[in-house]
Amino acid sequence: MNSCRDDILTRLSQVLEDRKGYSHQESYVASLHHGGLNKILEKVGEECTETILAAKDAAATNDNSKVIYETADLWFHSLVMLSHLGEGPEPVLRELERRFNLSGLEEKAQRNST
Numbered sequence: 001m002n003s004c005r006d007d008i009l010t011r012l013s014q015v016l017e018d019r020k021g022y023s024h025q026e027s028y029v030a031s032l033h034h035g036g037l038n039k040i041l042e043k044v045g046e047e048c049t050e051t052i053l054a055a056k057d058a059a060a061t062n063d064n065s066k067v068i069y070e071t072a073d074l075w076f077h078s079l080v081m082l083s084h085l086g087e088g089p090e091p092v093l094r095e096l097e098r099r100f101n102l103s104g105l106e107e108k109a110q111r112n113s114t
Contacts, residue, residue: 009079009089016083032080040081047074 019029
């Protein structure tokens with residue numbers, strides 16, 4: 001991966017943290033935080049639905065551009081949600097890394113046993 005992209009989640013997380021302190025009239029991110037967790041979750045759900053629909057369209061048209069765009073929106077709003085809860089992308093990346101040496105079936109079995 002291009003080194004300029006390697007830290008994009010970290011840089012975006014820093015921007016999201018900075019924007020928390022802005023007025024909700026001057027920042028979209030601040031307006032989401034101002035609306036509270038339920039507003040943020042509403043946006044995550046909306047972006048999830050749009051991503052699903054775009055994936056179905058991509059499968060039918062062989063054009064992935066819209067699903068990539070919608071996935072970026074979903075990731076963005078998921079990061080806003082994590083930020084609102086006091087987290088950044090690092091714990092999620094660590095969890096994904098933890099799963100590298102684990103089959104999906106093993107990971108699912110571990111979740112079901114806890």
